[in-house]
Amino acid sequence: MDKIEVRDVTKIFGKNPKRGIELINQGLTKTEILEKTGMTVGVNKASFSIKDGEIFVIMGLSGSGKSTLVRLLNRLIEPTSGTVLIDGKDVTKLNKQELREVRRSKMSMVFQRFALFPHRTILANTEFGLEIQNVSKEVRRKKALEALELVGLKGYEEKKPGELSGGMQQRVGLARALANDADVLLMDEAFSALDPLIRKDMQDELLDLQSKMQKTIVFITHDLDEALRIGDRIVLMKDGSIVQVGTPEEILMNPANDYVEQFVEDVDVTKVFTAEHVMKRPETIEVSRGLRVAMKIMKDEGVSTVYAIDKNKRFLGILYGDDAAKAVEQGKSINDVIKPVESVTTDTYLIDMFETLSASPVPIPVIDDSGRLKGIVKRSAIIDVMADSSEVLNGEG
Amino acid sequence: MSDTYHHFIPKIEIGKWVQDVVQSFVDHTENFFTGLGNGINWFVQQLVDLFTWINPFVFIIIIAAIAFWRSGWGVALFSLIGLWLIFNLGYWADTMQTLGLILTAIIISIIIGIPFGIWIGLSDTAKNIITPILDFMQTMPAFVYLIPVLFLFGTGMAPGVVATVIFSMPPTIRMAGLGIRQVPEDLIEASEAFGSKTSQKLFKVQLPLALSTIMAGINQSIMLALSMVVIASLVAAPGLGAKVYLAVTQLRLDIGVESGLSIVIIAIVLDRITQNIRKQKKS
Structure with missing residues (x-):
């Protein structure tokens, strides 16, 4: 469902905004309108919708x-034209x-320079939104304390904003916005x-x-x-x-x-892409099928390792070709020779798996939340991403 | 030369016109201003009665205690010695008269000045209209006020108070306006973003943040009021100013020095006490 819908919202700063709208409709650019009329186009026919x-x-x-x-959404700045629907209701038409x-x-707002009231305590700042709604003292105190606890500022209630660091001040800003619910x-x-x-x-x-x-x-x-x-x-x-x-x-x-x-x-794509984006399909062996099948897979596919999984595709460990051969000679079972290996989850950012990757002798397995093997990541994959992100993504889908 | 000039272009009779307007104004408003004057006189008298009813030594200790509470030991000690000196020199009754006058003038300045200050802080139109009036009030020689004030209120304490109000009110208005305007834009935005009404914005954000500036304005007004006491004595307002005036007309240096010194002591005590109200609010 769309929570907010913005349609053709335009803001023109200047003496004759109506004329500015006409010029925009005629297709003039921001620079042309500025040169012609001295008016500034703040926002030019913005349309988008925001999901709940x-x-x-x-x-x-x-x-x-x-x-x-963003100020056109709560009309701290009045839109020159266009509509802003919140829960289907047109905000621009409200009295x-x-x-x-x-x-x-x-709507609650958090500001760049925090905009905390310097004469109020942290608690009183957090209560502000509720206070102006005439919410009773007990209720607003309770909600403000909850909000402060949520942002990790329990115990700072009686301090003034000036006594807090920037990061803490912005937590207060966030708490103030959250307290309103x-x-x-x-x-x-x-x-x-x-x-x-x-x-x-x-x-x-x-x-x-x-x-x-x-x-x-x-x-x-x-x-x-x-x-x-x-x-x-x-x-x-x-x-x-x-x-x-x-x-x-x-x-x-x-x-x-x-x-x-x-x-x-x-x-820096390594901060944007996750293991899921770069992983490839691994050669796997379901352990109940036994060592001989595993060795055949390795031979057919021309690889020296396979990734062992159980019936539910849960990752168990890695099976090396040499170990498999020895185990067959010695009559051991497959479970005896599977070796553990460090794995990452699907949502791990590339930048966070460099260390694991460089320490591992084999491509590292990628598992999901319930431990199922989803794929493997090779060192080369990361280099490919850094070299050209779009190619890798398009190639692998 | 001047006569020949005026033969061709008659003199523009600003003085006469103003006099006519004031005279007709006085004629039509006599009852109102007499009533107002009586009210002011009554109020000042209540204050003076209260001040003189209190034993001087008790009074001195109260002031010293306030000074200690607001500004610490130094100012408290100064108040103690200074006020005792005034008593010792024999100017206690005059000082109480002067305090009554100043306090009344300042109360009126605050009651009228703060709302106007808020208004010029919030509205550009109001600022554009009122600022020149304030400039006029402050630059016009204070003696000139005495004339219409005399017309309206006669002689005595009331015209002295009114002239003092006119002269000392502008800083209260200006600084209140400045204080309101100095509230950072993002705080105004924040209060609006959370859905404040105009009155909530004013009382919960703008006024508390403007308070230290407003207090600075009131402090300045008090100092200006003190500087008016001698001028107010020209319309027969009693107090220390009258003593100074007496000293000048009779060439009595002794009275001049003693009463002048008393004014200085009062000024310093009042300044230090009110100045520190401002500083404390700031921190």
């Missing part, structure tokens, strides 16, 4: 209109009172002001929280790595227009135009 429970990343360089776009209600119950979180460059290590922690934590809460998150960023890391889907913006919408893979695999291609050129 997904992390939707709006990504672009500064000046691309992404921060304006002041109704808009306040939507802001209170449906709104379905939609608008996060405007929420982690951009944090230093890289803390930013990564916060991204992980957000993903972790998201797996528990299933909110609909609209996340603004200028950092492509961040977008690829946390986004279920990404929209790329340039000069106020949407250039491409898609999953991280789609954007990396099929850049819509030169602009996107340039953008994704420098991406």
Whole structure:
């Protein structure tokens, strides 16, 4: 189901926005309109929809209109034209009172520079959203404490924002937004002001929280790595227009135009792709079939090892050709000669498996959550990915 | 020369016009301003009665205690010695009159000034209209206020208070406006994003954050009010100012120095106490 639907939303800053809309409809670009009228096109006919429970990343360089776009959703900036539907209801048609209600119950916002109230304690900051709804003191305190515990700030309730580090302040910002229990979180460059290590922690934590809460998150960023890391889907913006919408893979695999291609050129693919993307089909032996069958498979396929699995395809270990031959001579069973080997899971990022891979004498097995063998990863596969990601992906499907 | 000039182009009678307007204004509003004047007189008298009813030594200790609470030992000690000196010199009653005048003027300044300050903080139109008026109020020689004020209120404490209010209110208005405008944009945005009403935004975000600036404005207003006490004495407002005026007209250096010193002591005590309210709120 679509939680948010944005249709042809346009924002023009300047004296005569109506004229600006006409010019846009005539097909003039942002630069032409600026030269002709002095008006700035903030967002140019943006259309997209956001599914319930997904992390939707709006990504672009500064000046691309992404921060304006997110403010058009809760009308901190009034759209010049277009509609914004939230749960099927047109936000742009609401009167002041109704808009306040939507802001209170449906959408919470997290800000780039935290925007905590310096005169309030951490607890009072977290309570703010509930306080202005006149929620009773006990209830709002309880909810605020829960939210603070969720972001790992238990025990800091009575501190003032100035006494906390940047990362902790943004946790408060997040807690303040969560305390409202709104379905939609608008996060405007929420982690951009944090230093890289803390930013990564916060991204992980957000993903972790998201797996528990299933909110609909609209996340603004200028950092492509961040977008690829946390986004279920990404929209790329340039000069106020949407250039491409898609999953991280789609954007990396099929850049819509030169602009996107340039953008994704420098991406570290080892942080984006997982074992699942690069694994190949392994030669396997189901152990009940015995050593002789295993040796035949090795001979037929021209390989020196096979991966042993049970009836449910669960991975048991690796069988080397030499061991198999000796075992047949000595009359041992297959279970006696299967050797353990380190494995990775399907969602392991390439960057996190370098060590395992270099230590292992054989391609490493990839297993799913229930331990079933899904494939193997060879060292060469990673090099292939780094050399040319699209080829590998297209080739393997 | 001037006569020949005026033969061709008559003098623009600004002074006469203003006088006519004020006169007609006075005629039509006499009851109102007499009532207002009586009200102010009554209020000041209540304060002065209260101050003089309290035993001077008790009063001195109370002030010193407030000074200690707000600013620490140094200011407390200064207040103790300074106020005792005023008592010793024999200017206690005058000082209480002056305190009554200043306190009344400041209370009126706050009651009128803060709402106007909030208004110019929130609205550009209001700022564009009110700022020139404030400039006018502050740059017009303070003596000039005395004339219409005399028309409206006669002589005594009330015109002194009113002239003091006019002269000392602008910083309260300006700084309140400035304080509201200085609230960071993202905090305003945050309060709106969570669905604040305009009044919630004002009372929960803008005013608390503007408080230290507002206090600085009030502190300035108090200092300006003190600088008006001598001028206020020209319309027969009693107090230390009247003593200074007396000293000038009778060339009494002794009275001049003693009453002047008393004003300085009061000024320093009030400044230090109110200044530190601001600092404390900031940290």
